[in-house]
Amino acid sequence: MSTPTFPSTPDLPPPDPAAALSVRGLWKRFGDKIAVAGIDLDVPAGSFFGLVGPNGAGKTTSLSMATGLLRPDFGTAAVHGTDLWARPDEAKAMLGILPDGLRLFDRLTGAQLLTYAGLLHGLDRATVADRTEDLLRAMDLVADRDNLVVDYSAGMTKKIALAGAMIHAPRVLVLDEPFEAVDPVSAANIRDILRRYVDDGGTVVVSSHVMDLVQRMCSHVAIIAGGHVLDVGTVDAVRGEQSLEDRFVDLVGGRKGSEGLEWLRTSSGSS
Ligand SMILES: Nc1ncnc2c1ncn2[C@@H]1O[C@H](COP(=O)(O)OP(=O)(O)OP(=O)(O)O)[C@@H](O)[C@H]1O
Numbered sequence: 001m002s003t004p005t006f007p008s009t010p011d012l013p014p015p016d017p018a019a020a021l022s023v024r025g026l027w028k029r030f031g032d033k034i035a036v037a038g039i040d041l042d043v044p045a046g047s048f049f050g051l052v053g054p055n056g057a058g059k060t061t062s063l064s065m066a067t068g069l070l071r072p073d074f075g076t077a078a079v080h081g082t083d084l085w086a087r088p089d090e091a092k093a094m095l096g097i098l099p100d101g102l103r104l105f106d107r108l109t110g111a112q113l114l115t116y117a118g119l120l121h122g123l124d125r126a127t128v129a130d131r132t133e134d135l136l137r138a139m140d141l142v143a144d145r146d147n148l149v150v151d152y153s154a155g156m157t158k159k160i161a162l163a164g165a166m167i168h169a170p171r172v173l174v175l176d177e178p179f180e181a182v183d184p185v186s187a188a189n190i191r192d193i194l195r196r197y198v199d200d201g202g203t204v205v206v207s208s209h210v211m212d213l214v215q216r217m218c219s220h221v222a223i224i225a226g227g228h229v230l231d232v233g234t235v236d237a238v239r240g241e242q243s244l245e246d247r248f249v250d251l252v253g254g255r256k257g258s259e260g261l262e263w264l265r266t267s268s269g270s271s
Contacts, residue, residue: 011025012024012025012075012076013040015042015076015077015078015081015083016042017078017080017081018044018045018081019042019043019044019045019078019080019081020043020044020045020046020047020079020080020171020172020203021041021042021043021066021077021078021079021172021174021203021205022041022042022043022077022078022081023039023040023041023062023065023066023075023076023077023078024040024075024076024077025038025039025040025074025075025076026038026039026040026062026065026066026072026074026075026076026077027072027073027074027075028058028061028065028070028072028073028227029073034227035058035061035227036058036061036062036065036072036227037058037226037227037228038074038075038227038228039058039062039075039224039227039228039229040229041062041066041222041229041232043172043203043205043220044203044220045080045201045203046198046201046202046203047198047203047204047218047219047220048194048195048198048203048204048206048217048218048219048220049203049204049205049206049218049219049220049221049222050205050206050207050208050214050217050218050220050221050222050235051063051205051206051207051208051221051222051224052207052208052209052211052214052221052222052223052224052244052248053207053223053224053225053252054225054252054254057224057225057226057227058224058226058227059176059207059224060099060100060176060207061227062224063099063100063174063176063205063207064099065077066084066174067084067092067095067097067099067174068084068085068088068091068092068095069097069099071085078091079091079092079094079095079171079172080094080171080172082094093121093168093170094170094171094172095170095171095172095173095174096165096166096168096170096172096173096174097165097173097174097175098158098161098162098165098173098174098175098176098178099176100176100177100207102161104149104157104160104161104164105149106148106149106150106152106157107148107149107150108148108149109145109146109147109148109149110136110141110144110145110146110147110149110152110156110160111132111136111145111146113149113160113164114128114131114132114135114136114160114163114164114167115128115129115132117164117165117167117168118131118132118167118168121167121168122168123167123168128167131167132167135163135166135167136163138163138189138193139159139160139162139163139186139189139190140159140185140186140189141156141159141160141163144156153181154180154181155181155182155183155186158178158180158181158182159182159186159190162175162178162190166193166197170202171202171203172202172203172204172205173194173197173202173203173204173205174205175204175205175206175207176206176207177206177207177208177209178190178206178208179208179210179213191217194206194217195217198219206218211243211244211245211248212243212244212245214235214244215235215239215243215244215245218235219234219235220232220233220234220235221233221234221235221238221244223238223247223248223251223252225251225252230251230252231247231251
């Protein structure tokens with residue numbers, strides 16, 4: 001069976017071949033809801049790129065389309081210049097993905113799951129065995145290597161999924177909320193691993209709600225809301241003289257305080 005190709009998109013500018021990830025005109029509609037309304041992004045190679053936005057902004061939908069997990073209604077995505085939909089095997093071999101709400105084969109042990117991920121990526125058994133041990137150590141999961149993933153905590157599950165995304169040493173890591181539910185020590189270890197990966201020439205794209213983390217960790221950031229990119233650039237350029245959090249709130253708006261919840265004040269409640 002031939003690979004389904006995306007409808008031709010003659011009006012879109014070509015992807016930037018120098019970018020690690022380049023998307024043009026991505027659109028996605030679910031029924032009446034336009035989740036992503038024409039997003040263009042170039043993630044520079046070697047950058048630590050943060051994607052931030054309010055709940056429902058379209059981050060997960062955009063990342064899913066940019067990594068081949070969800071077919072766009074319109075638009076293109078390229079990984080280091082390779083069209084994701086025209087040459088999916090080649091493009092996906094360069095990607096390590098931690099999707100949101102990933103379903104794992106959780107009746108495998110942690111070590112088995114990493115072995116499975118490594119073999120699936122075509123690595124030989126000796127390399128898979130070495131890397132499995134290295135990753136279990138890096139993620140502080142050695143003691144739980146032979147336990148079933150179904151019995152892992154949320155943070156442990158996130159870490160084993162992240163390890164699985166890294167085992168084939170991809171050129172680009174795309175991680176949806178990688179620090180959610182992860183304890184502070186493990187989060188610091190993961191940040192170190194990701195920083196070293198970027199120092200060695202890799203590219204990381206993370207979505208996060210934690211502005212402070214993105215400000216400290218990322219070199220570049222895109223703020224998206226309502227399926228549009230509101231601002232993108234280096235973190236310093238986007239935030240200017242403000243903190244990233246203040247810039248985010250200014251751009252996105254929506255601060256409501258406790259307006260309309262006066263009944264929640266315990267002092268005015270009936271006893
Ligand atoms: N499979 C789907 N079916 C219907 N609507 C969807 C689907 N996936 C996403 N949406 C809608 O698209 C919009 C964008 O969702 P998306 O998950 O991309 O947002 P997000 O920025 O990742 O949000 P969050 O920060 O809350 O994770 C939302 O309004 C959501 O309800």
